[in-house]
Amino acid sequence: MGLLPVIAMIGRMVALFALLMLVPLGFAWFDHDRGEDAFITATLITFGCGLVMSLATRRFRRELQPRDGFLLVTLTWLILPAFATLPLLLAMPDLSFTDAYFETMSGLTTTGATVLTGLEKLPLSVNVWRCFLVLVGGMGIIVLVVAILPLMGVGATQLFKSETAGPMKDQKLTPRIAETARGLWAVYFTVATACFLSFHWAGMGWADAFMHMCSTMGLGGFAAYDASFGAFNSPLIEAVAVFFMLLAGVNFSLYFLVWKKRSLLVLWRDLEARVYFPLMIGSVLLIAAFLSWHGVYPTFWESLRHAAFNVVSIATTTGFATVDYAQWPIFAPVTMLFLCSFATCAGSTGGGIKLIRSLLLHKQAQRELTRIVHPRAVVPVTLGGAVVPNQVLASVQAFMLIYGSVMVVVTMLLLFSGLDLITASTAAIACINNTGPGLGQVGPANNFQGLTDFQTWVCTFAMLLGRLELLSVLVLFTPTFWRR
Amino acid sequence: MGLLPVIAMIGRMVALFALLMLVPLGFAWFDHDRGEDAFITATLITFGCGLVMSLATRRFRRELQPRDGFLLVTLTWLILPAFATLPLLLAMPDLSFTDAYFETMSGLTTTGATVLTGLEKLPLSVNVWRCFLVLVGGMGIIVLVVAILPLMGVGATQLFKSETAGPMKDQKLTPRIAETARGLWAVYFTVATACFLSFHWAGMGWADAFMHMCSTMGLGGFAAYDASFGAFNSPLIEAVAVFFMLLAGVNFSLYFLVWKKRSLLVLWRDLEARVYFPLMIGSVLLIAAFLSWHGVYPTFWESLRHAAFNVVSIATTTGFATVDYAQWPIFAPVTMLFLCSFATCAGSTGGGIKLIRSLLLHKQAQRELTRIVHPRAVVPVTLGGAVVPNQVLASVQAFMLIYGSVMVVVTMLLLFSGLDLITASTAAIACINNTGPGLGQVGPANNFQGLTDFQTWVCTFAMLLGRLELLSVLVLFTPTFWRR
Ligand SMILES: [K+]
Ligand SMILES: [K+]
Numbered sequence: 017m018g019l020l021p022v023i024a025m026i027g028r029m030v031a032l033f034a035l036l037m038l039v040p041l042g043f044a045w046f047d048h049d050r051g052e053d054a055f056i057t058a059t060l061i062t063f064g065c066g067l068v069m070s071l072a073t074r075r076f077r078r079e080l081q082p083r084d085g086f087l088l089v090t091l092t093w094l095i096l097p098a099f100a101t102l103p104l105l106l107a108m109p110d111l112s113f114t115d116a117y118f119e120t121m122s123g124l125t126t127t128g129a130t131v132l133t134g135l136e137k138l139p140l141s142v143n144v145w146r147c148f149l150v151l152v153g154g155m156g157i158i159v160l161v162v163a164i165l166p167l168m169g170v171g172a173t174q175l176f177k178s179e180t181a182g183p184m185k186d187q188k189l190t191p192r193i194a195e196t197a198r199g200l201w202a203v204y205f206t207v208a209t210a211c212f213l214s215f216h217w218a219g220m221g222w223a224d225a226f227m228h229m230c231s232t233m234g235l236g237g238f239a240a241y242d243a244s245f246g247a248f249n250s251p252l253i254e255a256v257a258v259f260f261m262l263l264a265g266v267n268f269s270l271y272f273l274v275w276k277k278r279s280l281l282v283l284w285r286d287l288e289a290r291v292y293f294p295l296m297i298g299s300v301l302l303i304a305a306f307l308s309w310h311g312v313y314p315t316f317w318e319s320l321r322h323a324a325f326n327v328v329s330i331a332t333t334t335g336f337a338t339v340d341y342a343q344w345p346i347f348a349p350v351t352m353l354f355l356c357s358f359a360t361c362a363g364s365t366g367g368g369i370k371l372i373r374s375l376l377l378h379k380q381a382q383r384e385l386t387r388i389v390h391p392r393a394v395v396p397v398t399l400g401g402a403v404v405p406n407q408v409l410a411s412v413q414a415f416m417l418i419y420g421s422v423m424v425v426v427t428m429l430l431l432f433s434g435l436d437l438i439t440a441s442t443a444a445i446a447c448i449n450n451t452g453p454g455l456g457q458v459g460p461a462n463n464f465q466g467l468t469d470f471q472t473w474v475c476t477f478a479m480l481l482g483r484l485e486l487l488s489v490l491v492l493f494t495p496t497f498w499r500r
Numbered sequence: 501m502g503l504l505p506v507i508a509m510i511g512r513m514v515a516l517f518a519l520l521m522l523v524p525l526g527f528a529w530f531d532h533d534r535g536e537d538a539f540i541t542a543t544l545i546t547f548g549c550g551l552v553m554s555l556a557t558r559r560f561r562r563e564l565q566p567r568d569g570f571l572l573v574t575l576t577w578l579i580l581p582a583f584a585t586l587p588l589l590l591a592m593p594d595l596s597f598t599d600a601y602f603e604t605m606s607g608l609t610t611t612g613a614t615v616l617t618g619l620e621k622l623p624l625s626v627n628v629w630r631c632f633l634v635l636v637g638g639m640g641i642i643v644l645v646v647a648i649l650p651l652m653g654v655g656a657t658q659l660f661k662s663e664t665a666g667p668m669k670d671q672k673l674t675p676r677i678a679e680t681a682r683g684l685w686a687v688y689f690t691v692a693t694a695c696f697l698s699f700h701w702a703g704m705g706w707a708d709a710f711m712h713m714c715s716t717m718g719l720g721g722f723a724a725y726d727a728s729f730g731a732f733n734s735p736l737i738e739a740v741a742v743f744f745m746l747l748a749g750v751n752f753s754l755y756f757l758v759w760k761k762r763s764l765l766v767l768w769r770d771l772e773a774r775v776y777f778p779l780m781i782g783s784v785l786l787i788a789a790f791l792s793w794h795g796v797y798p799t800f801w802e803s804l805r806h807a808a809f810n811v812v813s814i815a816t817t818t819g820f821a822t823v824d825y826a827q828w829p830i831f832a833p834v835t836m837l838f839l840c841s842f843a844t845c846a847g848s849t850g851g852g853i854k855l856i857r858s859l860l861l862h863k864q865a866q867r868e869l870t871r872i873v874h875p876r877a878v879v880p881v882t883l884g885g886a887v888v889p890n891q892v893l894a895s896v897q898a899f900m901l902i903y904g905s906v907m908v909v910v911t912m913l914l915l916f917s918g919l920d921l922i923t924a925s926t927a928a929i930a931c932i933n934n935t936g937p938g939l940g941q942v943g944p945a946n947n948f949q950g951l952t953d954f955q956t957w958v959c960t961f962a963m964l965l966g967r968l969e970l971l972s973v974l975v976l977f978t979p980t981f982w983r984r
Binding site: 083 | 652718829830836838861868871893898902905915922972974975978
């Protein structure tokens, strides 16, 4: 393992990351807010550190191999949040590093869980930075899951193409990734621009439109108000948000294909998308009917409005809220958290198991039931007509198993540290699936502020694990990885 | 599928089952309690029904094939509890059929969850019948999992011997099963006798010793007192119970081997047993230390005493209690419920996933992590030196998946019907793992009495599913099974 070549790469990324701080700095200048000095200092420190890291390791610079990718990816998502805390720490002297790191990790993993309250009183530039981190995190994640992880042999998108199922040892990483990234980002920014303009058109100010566009596109969930989208109290704004959350939950490579082939049929032919939209619509209707039945809101239409926004928000792992849905009869919020564990598509900015894995697991379970009746029958598992190799199925099963184990371990650690069962288990779900709000003490009306430092670190690590699809982080803890 | 040959077989079992009612009837005579008439009537009705079922289907009687086994097993565990309700319904006119069926299903699946309170005021014979059902259920389960399910290609014990991994289509079921059953039951009754005498020696009356022996051997958890083992308040009785609960959690075929080879080394050589005992002891010490640390009891010894009994009771899926451990800091009871999901050995009367499956899943997850680093390496999963075929691994994975799905579905149904999250999720765990008590409304200080009829039926079906290792029931719901 070459640590130094990886550091050389990360150094360049840190220097680039410093340039991203110019965006909130622009808002600070424009708004004459307290964040100005903080962002100038933070940009300089970050750029300086990146430069030093890059120069000091210059002679180790070389083409990275797929195996270096594991170290690169995890270190990137550990180091960038650290630099991202600088402006927060400088602008808010009362903020601890633990909380600041949680906040920036939450942004860059597009989790959107927050430890801050009184968001409306923060400098505009700080809120912009929080939300902008989600947009940047989303960009990173799309490239990560579509282009990088498949080369390393992990991640859900590798399941689509058997030719990328095994990592290609001798393939050079950078040129191929750069090419894919350009295409994906073009699509991402096109949709983002449409989202930005739609939010403004629906009634948001430009700054609000920008911040909530960032948070929507990354399926992040940060808002500039403690009441989240409830602060706008506008059905039109909610409808726009629902539309773009739904769009952002789809595999972005599909949009790339839609654009190249100039045909929406691509979406219809995609296995995941064909399940995704009906699942979302069905869930919204189910919860709306359930809320009506329980008389939570006076009319069905009001139930439908709140179900549409909050169910889509949680199921797509975004995490916005318009009402305190934790007060709904418990079946509703638990169903929403259940959905967020698997309902987004691979190649989106959503978290969790992903639909493709769930579909494969479902098919495999069916196959085993058939095998019990016909023990000698050969029943292949197929996906869109093609047979899925058993090795791929095994890796999906292992993912699922590790996902469950991580869920149990995180919950147990939080229980051990004194949280109640509902808070601990839903915090684990909300962090590992990069959703944001859970229930109980971390519910939509509260946030992660009340956690102890230990609990905050557990949640921070859970967000990281979930975001990097578990295996790509956990592999670093195996002795095999470090052996030559 | 031959429904009628299966009914012919079940008819004979029902007639035999009637004879088992003579045991509580004996206690009723001896104790001159109110149950006398109830048991006489119930015995006659049951015997008559069995005879009619058997005679009416006489001409369809034939050797059963492995595939008939699925229908046989599920129908047996559906029909016997129905007949078992007769004495309860006759002796307790206020009891609904729903509750009575829950109670007898709970006994015959060795779950030990109860809907009855004021147990000490019930006729002795009724309490004997409840507990005796657990002993009978345990006998059935050991033969089921060691001899019957492996022939059908399901169950955890099939994992031990590759030669039984695939069902043998042409093998005749009955002689082979009868032979295995004789050996296992000899061991079972030897241990049961030792347990019975030990309980009496430790201070229980003969009737109490008999009832609690039944409940211990089947890892059932029914007691003759509302306070469960807390009613005795005797460290010696608790120690005896802990000892025999631990013994009953081990694969009974091992004891058969110990006896044949006259060597305890068999236990040491067994993969499961080698994990089982340290796991139990470690968990007890962990929880004892945790209780001490939180100052739940004045001394470490008292913490150890209560941890030893209650942790072993829940982890082995027995379900006795000496204290209301739901009041302990929540990490402790959740850990106990977590243990009950996997900590017993295949071939015991315990429920859950079983250690052997957990070990295989753990090894497979490790393999996938290795494969990520060395994609072209061939890393077989081994068990006690032998390579485990991929097909076996796939079936374990499918089991695990279906286990998780059933857990989610049962929890969701209970939530939908209005239970709170803690009650619903722990009731699902407690029923599917055949443990008994959960937390919240179904905690050790309460029971399942407060549930609605719908909730009671959901729990009843969950106990059945868990007991019959899920797949052997669910296969009946596949169209493939019913096709010729
Ligand atoms: K989120
Ligand atoms: K039990």
